[in-house]
């Protein structure tokens with residue numbers, strides 16, 4: 121399913137004294153099967169953009185095309201259920217939304233809410249639990265008796281059990297340890313590849329953006345500052361640092377460059393080598409230009 125944002129503006133609490141312009145003139149195309157990362161400093165509008173992808177927010181100007189549905193400013197939209205079913209969002213700290221008595225009921229909740237039969241929802245819960253790497257005996261446990269990392273996986277399983285066409289991830293690994301982060305990010309990447317699942321990732325980790333995405337959008341002060349392939353975006357790391365993106369993550373990126381370019385591309389081109397040297401030089405200078 122293709123998604124396309126065309127000149128989208130969103131104002132929180134529009135037409136009130138508390139009106140706040142969060143994003144403006146945002147145009148992003150997400151063709152079916154894409155892995156897109158959205159990066160940008162805190163408050164740059166990433167989460168606001170994400171919530172337009174399944175019509176949780178409706179533009180105050182512009183339009184969003186989600187499959188064959190157009191969500192447009194100033195128009196009433198009925199039956200957004202099918203959109204919500206096809207575009208699954210994993211919010212930040214999704215485990216905070218667990219509420220059922222058992223893990224199984226929690227995972228079944230979404231599919232049953234969208235009309236899937238109880239027996240099919242049970243089968244989906246079992247499969248989704250397997251996908252996130254948890255053992256079946258967890259199904260009968262209370263989600264509140266699990267570790268934080270296990271709760272996160274259960275919450276993700278709940279979104280996967282909806283069998284969405286598009287998976288939207290808002291900092292899905294926030295607060296996890298490095299191993300848990302890698303396992304979850306690898307899981308999303310495998311799903312993306314195996315099922316041709318469109319994936320949109322909001323992240324503060326430039327390493328993850330470089331490693332997994334086909335395309336990166338950089339948000340700044342509510343606008344799309346630039347977009348391109350990871351190679352294009354990271355060809356100017358200093359510009360990213362100036363946007364307030366963390367230097368330690370660039371150090372990680374420096375380490376990752378070789379691995380990423382070795383695995384993702386058949387050879388390292390001169391410009392990529394130059395990029396690595398440029399970052400090294402920048403860091404030797406203590407981050408000053």
Ligand SMILES: Nc1ncnc2c1ncn2[C@@H]1O[C@H](COP(=O)(O)OP(=O)(O)OP(=O)(O)O)[C@@H](O)[C@H]1O
Pocket residue numbers: 132133140141142160161162163164165166167168169
């Ligand atoms: N419910 C809200 N009411 C009013 N303003 C809001 C609301 N949610 C977000 N904003 C404002 O909109 C702007 C964009 O916020 P948004 O959460 O989209 O940014 P973000 O890039 O996702 O930030 P972060 O990386 O911190 O999650 C910010 O100025 C924020 O303060």
